[in-house]
Amino acid sequence: MKLPMLDRKDEMRRLNAAMDAAEASFVCVYGRRRCGKSRLLREAFGKRRCAYYVGDDRNAGLQKQSLAKAVAELVPGFDRVDYPDWGALLDRWWEEAPPGGILAFDEFPALVAAAPEIPSLLQKNMDRWSGKPVHTVVCGSSQRMMQGLVLDRTAPLYGRAREIIEVKPLEAHWLVEAFGFKDPRRALDAYSIWGGVPRYWELALDFPSHRQALRSLVLDPMGVLHQEPRRLLLDDMRDVTQAASILALIGQGCHRLSEIAGRLGKPATSLSRPLSRLVELGLVSRDIPFGAPERDSKRSTYRIGDPFSNFWFRWVEPNRSRLEAGRIVAVDAEIEAGWPRFLGEAWERLARTSVPRHEIGRTRWRPASRWWGPGMERKRLEVDIVALSEDKNSILVGEAKLALAPQEWRRVEQALSEKAKFLPHAGGRRIVPCVWTVGGRKPDGVHVHHMTCTMVLSALR
Numbered sequence: 121m122k123l124p125m126l127d128r129k130d131e132m133r134r135l136n137a138a139m140d141a142a143e144a145s146f147v148c149v150y151g152r153r154r155c156g157k158s159r160l161l162r163e164a165f166g167k168r169r170c171a172y173y174v175g176d177d178r179n180a181g182l183q184k185q186s187l188a189k190a191v192a193e194l195v196p197g198f199d200r201v202d203y204p205d206w207g208a209l210l211d212r213w214w215e216e217a218p219p220g221g222i223l224a225f226d227e228f229p230a231l232v233a234a235a236p237e238i239p240s241l242l243q244k245n246m247d248r249w250s251g252k253p254v255h256t257v258v259c260g261s262s263q264r265m266m267q268g269l270v271l272d273r274t275a276p277l278y279g280r281a282r283e284i285i286e287v288k289p290l291e292a293h294w295l296v297e298a299f300g301f302k303d304p305r306r307a308l309d310a311y312s313i314w315g316g317v318p319r320y321w322e323l324a325l326d327f328p329s330h331r332q333a334l335r336s337l338v339l340d341p342m343g344v345l346h347q348e349p350r351r352l353l354l355d356d357m358r359d360v361t362q363a364a365s366i367l368a369l370i371g372q373g374c375h376r377l378s379e380i381a382g383r384l385g386k387p388a389t390s391l392s393r394p395l396s397r398l399v400e401l402g403l404v405s406r407d408i409p410f411g412a413p414e415r416d417s418k419r420s421t422y423r424i425g426d427p428f429s430n431f432w433f434r435w436v437e438p439n440r441s442r443l444e445a446g447r448i449v450a451v452d453a454e455i456e457a458g459w460p461r462f463l464g465e466a467w468e469r470l471a472r473t474s475v476p477r478h479e480i481g482r483t484r485w486r487p488a489s490r491w492w493g494p495g496m497e498r499k500r501l502e503v504d505i506v507a508l509s510e511d512k513n514s515i516l517v518g519e520a521k522l523a524l525a526p527q528e529w530r531r532v533e534q535a536l537s538e539k540a541k542f543l544p545h546a547g548g549r550r551i552v553p554c555v556w557t558v559g560g561r562k563p564d565g566v567h568v569h570h571m572t573c574t575m576v577l578s579a580l581r
Contacts, residue, residue, distance in 0.1 A: 121325035123318060125163055126294045127581070128156070134283045135164040135257075139222060144250050146242075146280050149259040150266035151287035152352060152402070154319035157259050158226055160287060169194055170222040171213075175231030183234055184209060194221055207241050214245045217254045228258040229265035239269055243276040263401060264356045288402075289316030289426070292470060293581035299325065304573035305558050306330075312466040313338075315427030320345065331452070338436060339448045346436070346443075349429045356401055362394055367424060370404065371433025375421040395422065403429055410489040410506040411545045419493065427466065434462065460522065468504050468520040470576055471556040475507050475516065477579035480569050481552040483509045485516055495542035503539050505556070508549075515546050518554040529555075529566045536568060 131149075138145040149157055158174075165172065171191040175183065184203060191209075192198040195216045203209040213223060225231055232238055242256060258277075260266045270277050270284060292311045298321045301307040310330055314320040323344065327333035337343040350364060357363045366380055374380050377395070381388040398404035405425035408416050424430035436443070439451045455462075475488035488507035495501035505518035517540045519532060536553040540546055554569040555562070562570040 121322055123298055123322050123325070125156070125159055126297060126318060127290055128160055128163075128287075131160055131285050131287060132164055134285055135160070138282050139164065139168060139220075139255055141255070141282070142253055144246060144252055145255045145282040146246055146277070147255070147257045147283045147285065148266065148270045148277075148281045149257065149285045149287060150263055151261070152263065152289070152317075153261040153355060154317050155287045155289055156318050157261070157287045161224060161226065161257065161259060165222060165224065168222055169218055169220055170224055172222075172224045172226065173231075175225060175227040175229070175234075177230060178234070180206070180235040183231060191223070194218060206235055206238055210238075210241050210245055214249045214252070214254060217252075219253050220255070222255045222257060224257040224259070226259045228260040228269070229262040230260075232265070232269065240276040243280065246280055262355045290318060291316060291580040293577045293579075294318075295321060296577055304577060307577060308463065308467060308470070308558060308573055311470070312427055312463055313431050315429075317428060320428060334455075335448055335452055338432070339443055339451060341444050345428075349432045349437075352401075352403070352429070357394075357397065359394065363398060366391065366394060366398065367403065367429065367433050368437050370422055370424050371430065371437060375423060377420065377422070380422070399425075402426055407490060409493050410491040410503075423469075430466075431462075464520070464522050467522060467556070467558060467573070470580070471518075471520040471571065472505050474571075474576040474579045475505065478571065478575070480516060480554055480571065481514070483514055483516075483552060485509055488516065488518075491543060493544075495539075496544060496547075497542050499542070501539060501542055503543060505554070506543070506545075508545075509552075512549075514550040514552055515540075515543075516552045516554060517543060517546070518556060520556040522558050523560055524555070524557055526563045529563050529568075533566050533568050 135147065138147045149161065151157055171194050173187045173190045184206060188199040188203065188209060191213055198212070217223070246256065269275050270281055272278060295311050295314070295316070296307050299307070299310060313330060313334060314324055323337055324330060324333040327336065337345045340346060349367070350360065353360045353363050365384060369380050369383050374383055377388050377391060381391055395404065399406050403424065403426050405423050407421045407423060408414065409419055412419055424433055435451065435455050442451055472488040475485050478485070485507040486509070488505050491501065491503040491506045493501065503517060504520045505516065507516040517536055519536060521532070524532060532555055533553065540551045540553065552569065554571060556571045556576070558573040
């Protein structure tokens with residue numbers, strides 16, 4: 121099912137400003153696959169005078185001919201010439217391009233792989249024709265290559281971009297709009313599988329239920345998303361085997377660097393760079409206890425940060441042989457049995473993410489973290505959600521639960537009170553206790569703040 125373009129107002133505003141500029145402009149758009157980069161470009165270009173070309177894996181000569189045909193839609197007869205090289209083609213484009221004309225390269229890394237000289241040629245013409253209102257847009261899914269082509273100090277295009285736009289997965293709220301959910305639990309279920317990638321949503325909407333979509337698209341070896349995380353890695357990692365192994369171990373519960381290194385039989389120091397790269401790509405998140413210094417590597421833990429990849433490495437990767445053997449129903453039954461725990465972890469992360477977007481206890485909060493480690497009485501202490509107020513005078517102490525029966529609320533209230541007493545960094549600050557549940561109501565007489573899934577999703581937009 122084709123969805124309307126959701127959100128992207130800021131990205132659209134920046135693109136329009138660049139395309140409306142009276143002088144030449146250069147724009148770089150990048151981000152992981154299936155997040156809607158090409159859709160964004162097509163919507164932004166609209167009826168503008170644009171030569172739009174999608175790079176591919178063919179040799180440079182064939183791609184040169186295809187680009188000439190795309191340009192011919194703006195410059196009649198442009199494709200009737202056999203250009204000896206890319207320089208001749210691009211020189212003519214800048215000479216004859218109409219004012220306000222746009223030359224857009226989608227899948228730019230694929231084109232550069234076939235013709236490495238293109239970035240230098242673009243730079244030469246941008247500098248030469250800087251006074252002419254002709255605009256250039258490059259777009260690609262390989263974040264490593266796009267950043268290298270535009271953000272690296274040694275790259276020809278470095279420092280020339282008017283806009284560098286990263287198209288990220290959408291916030292969880294937009295999934296509610298896409299699917300029209302009324303029940304917040306269904307929205308949480310869906311987000312825990314598909315994350316914020318709009319193309320996944322479109323594919324899932326072709327099925328009557330998420331369970332059927334999951335079986336057909338992800339669990340079935342012939343499903344279009346069955347190998348998706350590996351494709352994401354191929355876009356951006358030189359050593360896919362090592363990255364996939366790290367993600368597989370994290371998905372199966374190895375969250376510390378020492379555990380991952382031990383299972384791989386490698387020194388921990390050799391994994392610092394690939395882990396850092398996975399964090400940069402948004403595939404892994406690095407957690408440190410609340411208040412700990414950023415460089416505290418000994419207490420760091422790692423989790424898969426992308427919801428879809430988290431689901432895939434938890435349930436698909438360890439069951440690939442069974443799925444290949446047609447045991448889809450059996451694996452699906454295991455997913456259903458383990459779903460409450462998996463969903464609870466996803467809900468906790470989503471609740472933490474929403475904290476800076478809310479006013480809780482008439483107070484605005486900084487980004488939230490978990491706390492784990494010895495408390496003030498030196499006993500092991502864990503708290504799901506901890507955050508400082510903007511003025512640092514108050515501290516938010518919270519727990520995330522899928523649901524609470526009426527009789528459980530007072531027990532949780534008491535537990536939070538006890539944890540706050542022994543929580544480092546809480547001393548001398550106003551304690552604001554809060555409980556996050558997917559639904560339900562807080563009983564009378566319970567003195568904690570209450571945040572629901574509806575509130576969280578409304579904030580994440």
